[in-house]
Amino acid sequence: MDFKGSDTVPGPRTADHLPHTAQAAVKIVIVGGFGVGKTTMVGSVSEIRPLTTEETMTQAGVGVDDNYGSETKTATTVAMDFGRISITDQLVLYLFGTPGQERFWFLWNGLFEGALGAVVLIDTRRLEVSFDVMGRLEERGVPFVVAVNSFPDGPRYPLEELRAALDLAPNIPIVECDARRRASSRDVLMTLMHFLHSLHTTGALT
């Protein structure tokens, strides 16, 4: 890589600058299989054009497909789409959409640990691709809600049937959404916030 130099690095448009009063940020993670609508959801609510950050993961013994050399080292680049919503002059919310290679999400230190919570986006055509990540969120105690993206060619199940199939704890919300619509994506985030609030009031969140 040739670094472009400080004058040619693109930065945010002036309209996208955060105010100097911005003191702290929180984050929410959107997880789900490839093509389920994560980037669409981030983009539909973000005040900035969605951006991409990446991390290079190097670890022994993960079992990465080693298609770039015969050594035992294992490295992969995980890219993550994200967007931003200014909450107040002091507080900013960031939304991260995880990429497809889910076995790497949890190697990204602090991504889930620090998040307020997660949205699990599911696609009824491929429900099972979300099973593993839901289990991992449960193991780590990361609160989440489930949003069902309605694709026209997907099977339609009653939400209570999906709740049973996903073995969701009774208090975990499951809602339908259309990630392309800002209001619908906003409602999903709002559902998560209400859920977090309810955990807080019942003392489940410390």
Place this chain on the structure above:
Amino acid sequence: MTPPRRRRREPRERAAPEPPKPRHGDGADPAQGTTRNPERLYVLTGAVDGERANLDLVTLIVTRGDPPPATSPEQTALLRLCAAPLSVAELSAYLELPFSVVTVLLTELLTAELVQARAPIVRQALPDRSLLEAVMHGLQRL
């Protein structure tokens, strides 16, 4: 037609071992369609296990001072970008550098007191319901 079924999992003990840290600078190829030169990554990140500030993807960074003459192009760019507060994730995106490379560059700038870091509010340290309520009010206005 019935959907496939899953079994709920239980929370693990808090004492579970931390997953290994992502590491840089061991010469491994950053994979998958990037054309990044690994040697350059090595130069940027320096020692593998050097001290690194505890920065989150959403830690906000703000510039405090002008770059001294010897500042690297990458760090000069960081200082310019952070004239207004920006998250580490946004810095990584605009500079097209991996998150942990940016944290190493920022650690030096923090040590030199050229930037200030505004820590994120993380779930474990949730102070009270007012934060959640503030986020809800903000979302309502979308």
